[in-house]
Amino acid sequence: MEIVKLIITVIFFIICVALSVIVLLQEGKSAGLTGSISGAAETFWGKNKGRTIEGKLEKGTKYIAIGFMVLALVLNIL
DSSP states (O other): OHHHHHHHHHHHHHHHHHHHHHHHHSOOOOOOSHHHHHTGGGSHHHHTGGGSHHHHHHHHHHHHHHHHHHHHHHHHHO
């Protein structure tokens, strides 16, 4: 059982580092007036945001954060 806990802890550490790196790679969201005036969802970039690197980083953040929470729960139970 200790080997399983050690393996999960190592995976948890790797996920922590990956989550930190992905968050640092993302660009900050600007609070400018362009999004509110022009309607960002109707632009080409707004429609294809998921296909850009920024969109992929955002999806990756969500998935890794979910993995982080699940592994934190599993480690707490063990």
